[in-house]
Amino acid sequence: MGKVTKLKVTELKKHLKEYDQKELINLVTDLYKLNENVQQYLTVKFNGEETIKDLYLKAKKEIRDEFFPDKGSGKMRLAEAKSTITNFKKLTNDHVKMVDLMVFYVEVGTEFTNAYGDIDERFYSSMYSMYDKVIMECEKDEALFKEFHDRLYGIIVDSDGIGWGYPDGLENLYYSISWLEEEE
Secondary structure, eight states: OOOOOOOOHHHHHHHHHTSOHHHHHHHHHHHHHHOHHHHHHHHHHHHTHHHHHHHHHHHHHHHHHHHSOSSSOOOOOHHHHHHHHHHHHHHHOOHHHHHHHHHHHHHHHHHHHHHHOOOOHHHHHHHHHHHHHHHHHHHHOHHHHHHHHHHHHHHHHHTTTOSTTHHHHHHHHHTTOHHHHHHO
């Protein structure tokens, strides 16, 4: 089976210009009915902050459920949890809440390993990588660091005793912020 050629944005715009308002409304309505991401995107677009808050809480629950579901044991599908963060970012463009979800991901992962014992290198690499992304965001925005520094340091404290060099790696990242040394 051959690959389906996608319509380029310029071609899409050209076609859309040929539609009248009623046809455009029908097209957008059809898209809304077909795709949950479109529904969430348009809901955020038109309902704003309240919808962003709902999506944030939903994303937080989805991340937590990968590690500590209400029933059964966690599946620990790291790709699913990270995908939840990516989808939240795409739908809302709320940078602070997105970074919050990234910190939450590492918090819950650290809590999980404390509850169930050492996992594997892939697991710690994922936690470390996400923590590193948060630190990079904080490097660019001191106000963001001030908002999250207690939680970021708390992860280091909570990781004490975990193997694979995890706590040392987190601590090195935390103190790698260039302007942090200037304040001390």
